[in-house]
Amino acid sequence: MWQSLDVTTICNGLGDRQRPVAGPSGALRASKFAPGVFVLAALLAMMSLCLCTVSACTGNAPDQDTVPGRWYTANQVVSGEALYQTHCAACHASDASATAEWRTPDTAGNFPPPPLNGTAHTWHHPLEVLDNSIANGGIAFGGVMPGFAEALNDGERMTIIAWFQSLWSDEIYERWQSIDARSRD
8 A cells, every 4th residue: 555655754764774884994884874765766767767758759858969059859860861862852852952943943934843952042941931841832832842741740841851951051050040030039
C-alpha cells in the first residue's frame, strides 16, 4: 500500500539509517543518511526522463544537436536530405541548384523551379511561407509546383527546409533570420 508523503517528509527521510562509508583514510565508518533524499533524486530523474521522452516524441528536444547558429538539428538535416531527394530533386536538382534561368518564364508562361541553395530568392521568405509553399505548391505564384501537404507532414516539410537551409552560407542564413524574425513580430 502506498503511503501519502509530502516533499518535506521525503526530504527529511523515512527515518535514520546507518550505512558504511569510506573515510579519508579508507577506513569504513558508519554514517547516517536520509533514504528519502535518494527517493527524491530518483523521482526527479524519472521526471526528467519523462520530459525528455515527450520532447523527443514531439520533435521539441531542447537544443539537442542543434546546428550552431541555426534553428534545426543535425538529425533534421539528414532526414531532410533523404526526403528532398525523394520529393524535390527531380525539379530543384539533387544539389538544390535547380536552373540558372529561374527568373525567366518558360514558353507556357510558367516560372521554372528556383534554386533552394541560397542563390535565389528562397531566403527572402520566412519559415512559415517556405512551409506553406511546400504544402500548397507554387501555382499561386506563377509556377507549376504541386502541393505536398498530402505526401509530407509538418515535421517532414521542416526537415526538407532544414536540409536546403544547411546549404546556405552563414551570411545568407543571418539575412534570412532577420526576415523570419520580422515576420513573427
